[in-house]
Amino acid sequence: MDIFTTDARPFPEYLYGREDEIKRLISLVNTEDFHIALIGGMRRTGKTSLLLSLLKIFTHSKYKEEYNINDAYFPLYIEMDAVKSLEDFNSKLYNRILSNHTWRLIQNTKVEKKVKNVINCFKEKYETFKGYNLSIPSVIGIGEQKGYQDPYASSISRILESLSSCLYDEKVKFGLVVIDEFQKILDWKDEEQQTFIEILKEIYDVYHNLKVFITGSVISSTEKLFSTEYDKPMHGRRIDKIYLMPISVEASKKMLEDGFREHNINDELAVTSGVTIGMGIPGLLTYYGKFLVNYYSKENPEKAIEDASRDAYIQLGKEVEEEITHLKKIKDDSRYLEASKIIVREGGKIIPSKLAEFLKISVNSAEIILNKLTEIGFINKKNNEYEVVDNTLITLLYNEVSFKWDLCPICNKGKSLIQPFVNTVLYSCGHVVAVRKIFP
Structure with missing residues (x-):
């Protein structure tokens, strides 16, 4: 299989x-x-x-x-x-x-x-x-x-x-x-x-x-x-x-290692970067692995990793986009999509008045949008603040997310491809570093 x-x-x-x-x-x-x-x-x-x-x-x-x-x-x-x-x-x-x-x-x-x-x-x-x-x-x-x-x-x-x-x-x-x-x-x-x-x-x-x-x-x-x-x-x-919940770093790593082995790819950097970019979401790891297999080149593995990461986010992002823009019983689905992107840009948390300011709408209208996004499971309300509970929402920013290479802060030898919203980074040296936890 x-x-x-x-x-x-x-x-x-x-x-x-x-x-x-x-x-x-x-x-x-x-x-x-x-x-x-x-x-x-x-x-x-x-x-x-x-x-x-x-x-x-x-x-x-x-x-x-x-x-x-x-x-x-x-x-x-x-x-x-x-x-x-x-x-x-x-x-x-x-x-x-x-x-x-x-x-x-x-x-x-x-x-x-x-x-x-x-x-x-x-x-x-x-x-x-x-x-x-x-x-x-x-x-x-x-x-x-x-x-x-x-x-x-x-x-x-x-x-x-x-x-x-x-x-x-x-x-x-x-x-x-x-x-x-x-x-x-x-x-x-x-x-x-x-x-x-x-x-x-x-x-x-x-x-x-x-x-x-x-x-x-x-x-x-x-x-x-x-x-x-x-x-x-x-x-x-x-x-x-x-x-x-998202799967562990260890499970993500084994999934990518086993998958790449089937295609005769043995590249630690491809595995560790995929673990980091995949955020423990099996579907995102699957897309990354599929694209990496298609793009992989021993002459330029880093380019293949970058392209696979980008296309995995595009693939999943478009699926999430499709779901939001086809919500039932709403008048303006474009606002829901833009609101979702704003929440991600704001670090995964927002209050109604802030969203109203961004969208130039009333606070009541902002609350309606946030409650609908809560109803379909992308965000959740905690006190007066709404926060992301489904990290697939991050992929909506597939045209904005910048991927970059990062050196391991522990040994300065290993590296990994990262993006601004990752919670945990697995470097090619084997070190795992927890970064500022933006989303739950």
Whole structure:
């Protein structure tokens, strides 16, 4: 496998620096009162790869033996891209159960017999409901006693009921359900969002052989939907939370070393500069590694390192830019983009009046912008100050960030490529120096 692939990687051994998270997730699956977990973290930290690897561990013979897993499990991965309503989710859930989509994603060539039996069982059980259609389940007359006003919610409930029943019938221990990029639900109608939470509540209360893992970059807004306060649907229920932080210097270094070794590149300066520039963000390290492999030259390695660093920031910066400029339900997305850049230029922290001064708008308008950026998980409010919590925001300044070579202040021999916002520098001599911590 190419370590610098930009696709999700369903292999635990390629999840650099995520050993503790893997152990915790395995432990959760085997915890009796666990039903739902929220997996959050800044963008490009490997949330999808982490959960695809979890599905692989519980379904592939090699990893089941390694992690001492004996029972059969049913993996189900549902990405929320292009899922814009309960109707869309209803269709995708149904088709994902019947197809081998999840198995292709986790790159399992062999489907366990018990899993095949569950699929066949599901087909038979679901056929008993009125309005059955092979491609998209009709909801006419289905599940009226479930109490949902929305007919698609009733259909989803029946799909889950059928799946849970088949897992019991075929002696499959658990269905492991991954719902990826859950923040897409924030674009749904408010009533559909609440109904979906009610469906998850039903899973929690009724279908104890379904374990749900929910990922999202916008974890703060997602957490509100899963509030356990007394007047909320999830009151009194355990919701586990795992937040992915940037990986360590050591993990970053090993990732780049292993990746470069695959391409016969042995250059300590390329590794240490990449660790520094990558800031522990797996996605940024991946882009850097991919570009470095393409540009590398033994005659001029420093030029290749500079070009790879610049293009990695451009690549990720444009992705972040795209997300901000396509925010839903806002009047002027250009202001949001400029506000994000201003916050970074100001060292990652700003107060509303200062932003209002920069943008020449009212303080109230500045607060609206800052609250929206908080809602989508780029910044957070602490007292009256807003600060960056997702360091991918730095890459928005890809046309402004100046990369430069820096000598190790300890030995004056090693060096590394740096940029103004790095927190930690790894020099080619091996020394690690923590610089002024601009962002948390």
